[in-house]
Amino acid sequence: xxxxxxxxxxAPRLLEDEDGGNVSIExxxxxxxxxxxxxxxxxLVESHATTIVVGETGSGKTTRIPHFxxxxxxxxxxxxxxxxxxxxxxxxxxxxxKPRLLEDEDGGVIFLSSSYSSxxxxxxYVSIExxxxxxxxxxxxxxxxxLVESHATIIVVGETGSGKTTQIPQFxxxxxxxxxxxxxxxxxxxxxxxxxxxxxxxxxxxVKLGEEVGYTIRFEDISNPDLTGxxxxxxxxxxxxxxxxxxxxxxxxxxxxxxxxxxxxxxIVLGLLKKIQKRRPELRLIISSATIEAKSMxxxxxxxxxxxxxEGEELRPRLEPAILSVEGRGFNVxxxxxxxxxxxxxxxxxxxxLLINDKEPPGDxxxxxxxxxxxxxxxxxxxxxxxxxxxNSSGLIILxxxxxxxxxxxxxxxxxxxxxxxxxxxxTNIAETSLTLEETVAFISTLVLMGIVYVVDSGFSKQRFYxxxxxxxxxxVAPISKASAxxxxxxxxxxxxxxxxxxxxxxxxxxxxxxxxxxxxxxxNLVSCVIQLKALGIDNILGFDWPASPSPESxxxxxxxxxxxxxxxxxxxLTSPVGFQVAEIPLEPMIAKMILSSNELGxxxxxxxxxxxxxxxxxxxxARGAQKELDEAKLRFAAAEGDHVTFLNIYKGFLQSGKSxxxxxxxxxxxxxxxxxxxxxxxxxxxxxxxxxxxKSCETDMQLVRKAVTAGFFANACRLEAYSHGGMYxxxxxxxxxxxxxxSVLFRVNPKCVIYHSLVSTDRQYMRNVISIDPSxxxxxxxxxxxxxxxxxxxH
Numbered sequence: 001x002x003x004x005x006x007x008x009x010x011a012p013r014l015l016e017d018e019d020g021g022n023v024s025i026e027x028x029x030x031x032x033x034x035x036x037x038x039x040x041x042x043x044l045v046e047s048h049a050t051t052i053v054v055g056e057t058g059s060g061k062t063t064r065i066p067h068f069x070x071x072x073x074x075x076x077x078x079x080x081x082x083x084x085x086x087x088x089x090x091x092x093x094x095x096x097x098k099p100r101l102l103e104d105e106d107g108g109v110i111f112l113s114s115s116y117s118s119x120x121x122x123x124x125y126v127s128i129e130x131x132x133x134x135x136x137x138x139x140x141x142x143x144x145x146x147l148v149e150s151h152a153t154i155i156v157v158g159e160t161g162s163g164k165t166t167q168i169p170q171f172x173x174x175x176x177x178x179x180x181x182x183x184x185x186x187x188x189x190x191x192x193x194x195x196x197x198x199x200x201x202x203x204x205x206x207v208k209l210g211e212e213v214g215y216t217i218r219f220e221d222i223s224n225p226d227l228t229g230x231x232x233x234x235x236x237x238x239x240x241x242x243x244x245x246x247x248x249x250x251x252x253x254x255x256x257x258x259x260x261x262x263x264x265x266x267x268i269v270l271g272l273l274k275k276i277q278k279r280r281p282e283l284r285l286i287i288s289s290a291t292i293e294a295k296s297m298x299x300x301x302x303x304x305x306x307x308x309x310x311e312g313e314e315l316r317p318r319l320e321p322a323i324l325s326v327e328g329r330g331f332n333v334x335x336x337x338x339x340x341x342x343x344x345x346x347x348x349x350x351x352x353x354l355l356i357n358d359k360e361p362p363g364d365x366x367x368x369x370x371x372x373x374x375x376x377x378x379x380x381x382x383x384x385x386x387x388x389x390x391x392n393s394s395g396l397i398i399l400x401x402x403x404x405x406x407x408x409x410x411x412x413x414x415x416x417x418x419x420x421x422x423x424x425x426x427x428t429n430i431a432e433t434s435l436t437l438e439e440t441v442a443f444i445s446t447l448v449l450m451g452i453v454y455v456v457d458s459g460f461s462k463q464r465f466y467x468x469x470x471x472x473x474x475x476x477v478a479p480i481s482k483a484s485a486x487x488x489x490x491x492x493x494x495x496x497x498x499x500x501x502x503x504x505x506x507x508x509x510x511x512x513x514x515x516x517x518x519x520x521x522x523x524x525n526l527v528s529c530v531i532q533l534k535a536l537g538i539d540n541i542l543g544f545d546w547p548a549s550p551s552p553e554s555x556x557x558x559x560x561x562x563x564x565x566x567x568x569x570x571x572x573x574l575t576s577p578v579g580f581q582v583a584e585i586p587l588e589p590m591i592a593k594m595i596l597s598s599n600e601l602g603x604x605x606x607x608x609x610x611x612x613x614x615x616x617x618x619x620x621x622x623a624r625g626a627q628k629e630l631d632e633a634k635l636r637f638a639a640a641e642g643d644h645v646t647f648l649n650i651y652k653g654f655l656q657s658g659k660s661x662x663x664x665x666x667x668x669x670x671x672x673x674x675x676x677x678x679x680x681x682x683x684x685x686x687x688x689x690x691x692x693x694x695x696k697s698c699e700t701d702m703q704l705v706r707k708a709v710t711a712g713f714f715a716n717a718c719r720l721e722a723y724s725h726g727g728m729y730x731x732x733x734x735x736x737x738x739x740x741x742x743x744s745v746l747f748r749v750n751p752k753c754v755i756y757h758s759l760v761s762t763d764r765q766y767m768r769n770v771i772s773i774d775p776s777x778x779x780x781x782x783x784x785x786x787x788x789x790x791x792x793x794x795x796h
Contacts, residue, residue, distance in 0.1 A: 032060030032127070038068045045069065059127070063206035128204050132170075135163030137326050141171045144324065148172065148253065151322040152277055153285045153301045155294045158326040161494060164288050165257050166201050169230045172253050177284075178229030182252035187235045189263045191217040198222070198232040218586055219615075219683045235265030239532055240586060242272060246536060247280055255286040259297070260483065262519035264529050267547050272536065274301060274545060290487065293516065294323045300547050333455075333493035337506040345458040346374055348503045350382045352456045353424055354389065357396060360499070363453025364423040366491050370462045370477045373762065375400045375426045382424065395420055401427035409621075417451045425452075429461040429484070455492040457485060459504040463517075466525045468553040470734045471561075471715065473525045474761035481517040485509065519548040526550055526558040528588050531567060534574050535583035541572075561715055564785040565593050581691050585684075587611060594712030595688065597781070598705075603698035606648055607708050608688060612681040613647040614757060614769065619677065620743075621670040633668040638745040641702050642754070642771035644709055646745050651677065707781070710773050713755045714782040718767065719775070720752050729754065729767070732778070732786070741766035 034041075034055060044051045055061040062083070069081050132138055137158060147154045158164040165186070172184045188194045198215035207213055214223025215232040223231055233241075235256070242248060254273060259266055273285050287297060298321040342348040349367050356365055369375050379398050386396050399413050417423045461480050466473040480488075485502065492498025502509065521529070529550075530541055538544055541555060562568045567579040567589060574580050578596060585592035591611050598607035613619060620630065637653065639645035650667075654674050657663035664671035685695065698704040710717075718729040718738055727750045729738050738759065740747050744767070746754065753775040756767035778786045 032064060034060040034064050038064070041065060041068055042072050045074075060206070067206070128206075132163070132167060132204060135167055136161075137163040137167045140324065140326055141167070144168060144171055145175045147322045147324060148175075148177070148284050148286070151318050151320070152281065152283070153287070153319070153321040155297055155321055155323045156286060156288045156326065157290075157294050157323065158288065159290060159490070161490075162326045164326065165197055166204065168255060168286065168288070169201060170205065173229050177252045181250070183228060183250050184230045184253045184255070185238065185248075185251045186230070186232050186255040186257055187238050187266075187269065188232060189235060189258050189261050189266060191234060193258070194232045194234055201230060201232075219680045235263060235269045236586075238269055239265060239272075239536075243535055243583070247276055248283070249280075251283065253284040253286060255288055257288045258290070259287050260289040260516075262517070262521070262548070264520045264524055264526075267519060267521045268529060268532065270300070270547050271545050294325075297321070297547070298323060331493040331495070331497045333489050333497070334499045335489060336499060336501045337509065338503055339505070341505060341508070342503050345369075345460060345503050346378050347381065349426075349456050349458055350378055350385060352501050352503070353382060353396075354385060356454050356456075356499075356501070357422060360454065362422060363498070364417055364425065364451035365454045365456065366452045367424065367426045367456040367458075368429060368461075368488050369426060369458050370460050371428055371475075372400070372402050375402060375428070378426050382426075395422055397421050397423045399423065399425050401425050423451060429480070429488075452491055452494065453496065453498045455488055455498065455500040457488045457500060457502045457504075459485070459502065463523070464520070465523045466554060468551065468557040470731075470736050471557060472731070472734065472736055472759055472765070474759055474765065476761045479513065481514045482509065483516050485513065521546065521550045522548055524554075526554050527561050527590075530555065530558045531562060531574075531579075531583050531589050534562075534568070534572075535580070539573065562589065564715065564782055565589060565712075567593070584691060585687055587615065590712040590715075591615075592712075594708050595684070595693070596691075597711035598708040599688075599693040599696075601698070601704045601708050601711075602696050603701070603704040603708055604688065604693055605695045605697040606705050608681055608684045608695070609651050609677075610644050610647055610705070610709070611684060612677045613651070615680050616673050616677055619647070619650065619670055619673045620668055621673075626668075630668045634745060636667065639702070640749075640772075641706060642746050642751075643744055643769045644771045645702050645705060648705070650674075706771055706773055707777055709771050710755055710777045711781040713757065714778050714785060716756050716767075717773070717775070717778055718754050718756065720750055720754075736765065738765045738767050740770055741768045744768065744770045746770050746772065 041051070041053070053061055053065070066081050066083050069075070075081050137144075144154070144156070156164055156168070165188075169184050169186050172178070178184050186197070188197065194215050194217050198213055199209055202209040202213040205213060209215075210222040211224055211227045213230045213232075214221075214228040216223055216237050217234050218237060238248075238254075248254065256266060256269060256273070259270070270287070273283075277283055277285065285301075301321045302319065338348070346369065349369060353365055353367060367378065369378060379400060382396070382398055386394070386398075397412075397417065400409070401413055413425060457480075459480055460477050461484070462475045463478045464473060465476050465478070489500035489502075492500050504513075533541055533544065541559070542552065559568065559572055562579075563572075565578075565582070566575060567582050569575050569579075574583060578593075581596055582589050582592040585595060587595075591614060595604070595607055595611055598604040620634075634646075637646050637649040639649055650669065651674075653667070654660075654663070654669070659674075659678075661671040663669075664674060688695065715733060717732045719732055721728045721730060727739055727748065729740070730736065731738060738756070740750065740754070741760065751772035753773050754767070754770050755773050757769035758767075760766050760768055
């Protein structure tokens with residue numbers, strides 16, 4: 001690197017000898033103070049036998065100077081750079097006497113808590129080591145290491161901001177759990193959290209991301225199998241790793257973080273890890289959560305058989321899960337309720353924001369609504385009312401927060417609020433967890449939280465619910481739980497006292513609101529879940545040990561769909577080769593079957609592109625105030641066949657533009673989403689070649705593309721009602737009323753028969769990503785699912 005001085009060259013000009021031999025250095029904008037002295041340090045090491053470095057705690061001298069020396073060549077030719085440290089007793093070492101802090105209680109459950117409160121605001125520069133020491137979890141590191149050594153399973157209940165996500169993996173590595181090629185894993189339910197946490201931990205450790213600290217998400221692996229000792233990954237990626245290594249033999253400790261979210265993947269992972277521990281008693285499991293019911297989770301991992309298995313074997317870990325409670329570092333939050341239920345929570349939220357702006361001291365506002373439609377409506381309404389209010393509301397900066405924002409829009413959210421202004425962030429429930437990260441995830445989140453003082457909670461969120469009878473899965477607006485309400489309120493008290501305005505009554509909160517949300521596995525389509533378990537050799541799906549059991553109806557319907565796809569045989573086992581091939585593709589089974597069918601039809605090149613686009617939430621960027629221009633842009637690419645072929649036109653145009661960001665901006669296309677589509681497409685190409693799929697283009701024959709889509713999504717076929725004037729369709733299976741979503745290029749075109757990719761529910765059930773088909777194809781590709789009666793496909 002050019003910044004480093006190389007031994008043997010001329011002394012750097014930056015150095016000027018002063019009285020007493022001191023060295024004066026110009027100030028540079030570097031995070032660690034020692035960085036500005038690296039050139040001087042290398043010169044002094046070369047020119048002096050002994051160099052004495054006097055640096056305050058947190059200057060970075062301990063971690064960075066060895067790196068400077070290595071990069072300058074002092075470790076070349078087999079030489080070694082040594083760095084001695086005084087003995088530190090902060091960490092408990094395996095095999096030594098247990099720390100005095102811990103006292104066993106009945107049942108082997110250990111409870112610890114602390115009334116930590118921050119005496120510092122956290123503003124300004126603070127060394128990374130001091131930031132770590134200020135986190136509440138830091139004082140528990142000795143206890144955590146003891147529990148990991150002595151118990152097979154630990155449940156860590158830590159409030160938001162406790163530091164458990166970033167610090168526990170580091171404690172484990174420092175205690176030797178990553179020695180000898182072993183790896184410490186930490187799962188997260190969201191891709192964004194995986195990337196942000198990994199970046200933060202790498203920064204704290206002073207290492208390059210992808211080496212000692214790495215991460216893996218779907219279609220992206222930033223890790224090194226020879227170097228990585230701490231690995232962050234999504235629950236879904238860990239499940240896919242089990243397909244190659246069922247016992248996860250490379251991992252010494254697996255930490256399942258954010259377990260309170262109870263995603264399908266999290267529940268499957270917990271059930272499988274419980275099975276793995278029976279075969280690998282040396283595997284340690286840490287379940288980390290903000291609000292989880294620790295006792296119920298402890299009971300799940302405890303059984304009389306497991307207790308008997310280790311009776312009398314004192315050298316092996318105890319199987320009774322230990323529970324560690326760590327309080328957060330939040331400030332007091334005043335809770336305000338409405339006196340009467342509100343009729344329109346969007347209007348009520350806007351009115352509350354204006355009230356806060358008029359009556360309360362400076363501080364940013366975070367508003368929780370349900371989705372993009374609500375958020376866009378609130379922004380429009382708030383902008384209009386703020387304009388009519390005049391001077392009092394002129395300082396509002398109104399910003400949305402939901403998945404799929406452009407990079408520029410994200411930068412606005414994560415930038416500091418200008419002096420004299422008040423930021424209003426209107427968000428989905430993504431901010432319940434992704435913005436809880438002041439110390440524990442990334443600096444970008446810190447910038448938001450530094451100013452959030454007021455929270456407005458609508459009491460609702462969009463949740464996915466599946467009806468196995470109608471075979472329809474919807475995103476519906478539903479009440480949140482008390483646990484979620486507390487998470488939302490906690491956003492207001494991160495760095496100073498705050499206020500939370502709940503748009504529901506106190507009586508409703510106390511007497512009617514559910515304590516915990518419904519686990520995702522009890523309200524979702526289980527097709528992907530079943531095939532994952534089948535691929536892992538779990539044949540008795542109904543008898544699988546779940547933290548929360550799914551309904552038998554949902555499970556049976558999933559088995560039926562997989563059977564119709566040709567993925568399962570009459571004995572409910574994976575078929576060969578189709579079933580195993582579908583399980584190998586890291587996409588929902590319907591998309592995987594679509595890809596396999598494209599090989600036979602000769603359109604695999606096009607279908608892999610479509611599959612990559614369907615893996616992205618949206619390739620269009622938000623167009624508030626420019627809906628007309630967005631609609632016109634869509635028309636430039638619109639294909640008569642439907643959205644899937646339109647995606648092909650967009651991808652072709654992107655390539656022809658030279659992958660231009662300007663072209664994307666002009667056409668209201670999310671440039672970063674298109675770059676991601678290209679990355680996913682390359683991954684899918686590699687998987688396809690591995691499965692023996694030859695990439696072939698059908699050129700302009702889009703009928704082949706439509707047939708391939710039908711082969712994967714035949715269960716989502718709908719027919720236009722003959723006498724409908726409002727574009728009403730009915731699902732061929734179940735006769736449910738559905739409509740084409742306004743965002744589709746087929747909106748108001750209304751072909752006679754269509755297939756959709758997903759449904760979204762507002763005032764109606766809307767089909768998204770729609771393509772027109774010939775109904776005769778249904779009995780051709782799915783004879784077990786449909787039969788021919790009067791030349792129209794019907795259900796058995």
